[in-house]
Amino acid sequence: MPPLARRNLFHDKIRLMVTLNGIVFAVVLIVVQLGLFFGFTTSTKGVLDHSQADLWITARNTPYVDVAVSFNERKYYQVLATPGVAAAQKYIVRWSQWKGQDGHTESVEVVGVDPDKAMGLPWNIVEGDVSQLKQPHAVMVDEIYKQKLGVHKVGEWFEVRDYRVKVVGFTRGIRAFTTAPYVFTTFKNAQDLCMFDVDKTNFVLVKAAPGADLKKLQAELQRRLPDNDIYTTREFAQKTSNYWMFTTGAGISVLMGAALGLVVGLVVVTQTIYATTLDHIREFGTLKAMGAPNSFVYRVIITQAAIAAVMGYSLALVVTFFVTHGGSSAGAPIMVTWRLLVAMFFVTVGMCITAGLVSIKKVMGLDPAMVFRG
Amino acid sequence: MEHEIAISVSGVTKTYSEGSSATTALNGVDLAVRRGELTMMMGPSGSGKTTLLSIMGCILRPTSGTVQVSGRDVTTLNERQMPAIRLRHMGFIFQGFNLFPTLTAGENVELSLQLKGTSGADGNKEARRLMELVGLGEKYDQYPRNLSGGQQQRVAVARAVAGSPEVILADEPTAALDSHSGRSVLELLQSLAHGQQRAVVVVTHDNRILDFADRMVRMEDGMITQS
Ligand SMILES: Nc1ncnc2c1ncn2[C@@H]1O[C@H](COP(=O)(O)OP(=O)(O)OP(=O)(O)O)[C@@H](O)[C@H]1O
Ligand SMILES: [Mg+2]
Numbered sequence: 001m002p003p004l005a006r007r008n009l010f011h012d013k014i015r016l017m018v019t020l021n022g023i024v025f026a027v028v029l030i031v032v033q034l035g036l037f038f039g040f041t042t043s044t045k046g047v048l049d050h051s052q053a054d055l056w057i058t059a060r061n062t063p064y065v066d067v068a069v070s071f072n073e074r075k076y077y078q079v080l081a082t083p084g085v086a087a088a089q090k091y092i093v094r095w096s097q098w099k100g101q102d103g104h105t106e107s108v109e110v111v112g113v114d115p116d117k118a119m120g121l122p123w124n125i126v127e128g129d130v131s132q133l134k135q136p137h138a139v140m141v142d143e144i145y146k147q148k149l150g151v152h153k154v155g156e157w158f159e160v161r162d163y164r165v166k167v168v169g170f171t172r173g174i175r176a177f178t179t180a181p182y183v184f185t186t187f188k189n190a191q192d193l194c195m196f197d198v199d200k201t202n203f204v205l206v207k208a209a210p211g212a213d214l215k216k217l218q219a220e221l222q223r224r225l226p227d228n229d230i231y232t233t234r235e236f237a238q239k240t241s242n243y244w245m246f247t248t249g250a251g252i253s254v255l256m257g258a259a260l261g262l263v264v265g266l267v268v269v270t271q272t273i274y275a276t277t278l279d280h281i282r283e284f285g286t287l288k289a290m291g292a293p294n295s296f297v298y299r300v301i302i303t304q305a306a307i308a309a310v311m312g313y314s315l316a317l318v319v320t321f322f323v324t325h326g327g328s329s330a331g332a333p334i335m336v337t338w339r340l341l342v343a344m345f346f347v348t349v350g351m352c353i354t355a356g357l358v359s360i361k362k363v364m365g366l367d368p369a370m371v372f373r374g
Numbered sequence: 375m376e377h378e379i380a381i382s383v384s385g386v387t388k389t390y391s392e393g394s395s396a397t398t399a400l401n402g403v404d405l406a407v408r409r410g411e412l413t414m415m416m417g418p419s420g421s422g423k424t425t426l427l428s429i430m431g432c433i434l435r436p437t438s439g440t441v442q443v444s445g446r447d448v449t450t451l452n453e454r455q456m457p458a459i460r461l462r463h464m465g466f467i468f469q470g471f472n473l474f475p476t477l478t479a480g481e482n483v484e485l486s487l488q489l490k491g492t493s494g495a496d497g498n499k500e501a502r503r504l505m506e507l508v509g510l511g512e513k514y515d516q517y518p519r520n521l522s523g524g525q526q527q528r529v530a531v532a533r534a535v536a537g538s539p540e541v542i543l544a545d546e547p548t549a550a551l552d553s554h555s556g557r558s559v560l561e562l563l564q565s566l567a568h569g570q571q572r573a574v575v576v577v578t579h580d581n582r583i584l585d586f587a588d589r590m591v592r593m594e595d596g597m598i599t600q601s
Contacts, residue, residue, distance in 0.1 A: 002474075002477050002481040002482075002484050002485040002488065003477075004474060004476065004477060004485065007476035007477060008476050011475075011476045280476075282472065283472075283474050283475075286468075286472040286474075287489075288457070289431075289433055289460070289466055290460065290461065290466060290486065290489060291457040291458065291459070291460030291461030291462070291464070291489065292457065292461070292489050293457055293458070293461075294457075296489065368433050368457075369428050369433050369434050371433075371466070371468055371472060372424045372427070372428060372433075372468065372469075372545050373424075
């Protein structure tokens with residue numbers, strides 16, 4: 001088949017450049033914005049996604065994980081005594097104040113865990129190990145925040161709310177959504193660092209017995225603890241990320257960036273493909289006069305759009321790689337997944353074909369009798 | 375040999391209306407063109423030659439009257455069916471050649487063949503044969519911009535004749551050519567009429583080529599004055 005679509009597309013190199021630029025700009029903008037969206041979403045609920053718990057018990061009406069009110073640890077024993085519960089443990093997540101060696105302070109989010117148990121532990125540990133948290137005053141922080149917290153190496157001492165703490169290890173890539181880095185320590189330490197009464201916790205994490213019906217267990221716990229809320233991990237993670245992404249506007253703003261990319265891409269590609277069609281309008285008239293069916297003419301335009309889409313997308317992948325790499329090392333949690341990239345391919349093709357529709361409409365209205373006019 | 379009628383129009387009128395003004399371009403035309411003949415249409419500017427050619431070619435619909443192609447009434451066909459009639463029965467040649475500039479000469483012919491259902495190796499082979507037929511076998515891979523006007527028009531003839539339509543319709547095919555090239559294009563068209571029994575209709579102002587006509591149709595004010 002004579003490659004009419006390809007030849008027409010490549011005929012005007014400058015216009016092709018503009019088309020590809022438009023596509024690349026749109027794709028990179030959309031991928032980066034959506035990558036930020038997923039990155040932010042993931043960071044809002046990191047401690048939930050990695051908790052290994054099946055159920056989270058919170059004080060009544062806790063809107064999200066970072067602002068839970070504390071409740072009496074007696075409930076913990078009630079939970080343990082509930083049939084279908086394989087394990088339970090007390091757990092704290094609470095904001096506090098970190099003081100660097102030079103005296104400057106930073107907000108931090110203290111996470112109190114039981115190093116002897118399986119749930120809620122820090123993950124991706126690259127220096128030290130969980131058992132070292134059992135040393136007096138031990139904490140672990142993420143290496144991303146070394147500079148922010150003024151930490152250089154294991155063994156250094158700091159203060160959290162007038163209590164002395166000692167860094168015993170580092171995690172890698174545990175990003176907080178807020179500006180307050182996570183500080184992992186034992187449950188007992190956390191009670192001190194966050195000024196909890198000794199008989200208070202702010203969560204109880206539950207592991208269901210193998211084969212137990214989670215929904216039934218959730219209902220049973222709710223019946224036994226009428227003053228608490230019982231969430232599955234997934235529900236509570238969802239609630240938390242919804243809060244941060246949609247109540248605060250953080251999510252909307254990145255989604256709007258992505259939408260903007262789509263609009264700009266559509267406009268640029270529509271214009272350039274339309275201009276290419278106009279350049280070759282006489283040929284389309286000739287095709288129609290010769291008796292080419294409309295489907296043939298559409299195919300030429302759609303093929304042009306599709307070739308542009310594939311080329312633009314491929315270029316955009318390269319650019320995206322560098323942008324996300326640069327962005328991530330500059331502290332932006334851009335999370336580009338395979339799924340996002342695959343979906344983006346279809347968005348790109350869809351965008352270009354939509355752009356081609358305007359041209360198709362133009363050619364559809366073409367009177368083949370034009371060929372005999374000067 | 376009896377010359378079979380390829381296209382016949384009877385009682386055809388055509389009125390172009392633009393807003394409130396209307397132009398009557400054809401005013402009761404009867405004409406039959408036969409296979410094996412080169413019919414030449416002449417007449418002053420605005421007399422309706424192009425309009426008549428377009429109606430015969432099923433590119434334009436008459437305001438009234440009937441058009442038959444190979445004995446079939448096409449006046450009642452819908453917008454989908456008309457292109458199919460053109461594709462099957464007609465080859466067109468234009469004053470400005472209208473080749474596809476981004477395709478080579480040979481690919482232009484291949485494209486026409488493809489539209490008519492012959493593609494791949496068969497299409498390539500047939501396109502080469504047609505390029506030989508118009509004397510441009512050597513120019514198969516040349517782009518139109520690198521060919522002379524006469525050569526481009528001969529490629530257009532090859533493209534028009536691809537798929538063996540029984541009718542070739544040409545509007546001022548020599549207007550943009552020097553006299554020598556013009557005559558060589560007409561020689562080709564004549565051989566298509568005489569050698570391959572096609573109906574060839576040529577609209578022209580060009581006195582230099584009148585001697586190729588088997589039959590002369592003269593038009594004036596939307597009517598045929600001599601045929
Ligand atoms: N699309 C159109 N809309 C309105 N009027 C038209 C249109 N096409 C042709 N006409 C008019 O119809 C009449 C016949 O035009 P046509 O083009 O058929 O003449 P022609 O004999 O081919 O002329 P020429 O030798 O200049 O090509 C003219 O008056 C012309 O102005
Ligand atoms: Mg004319």
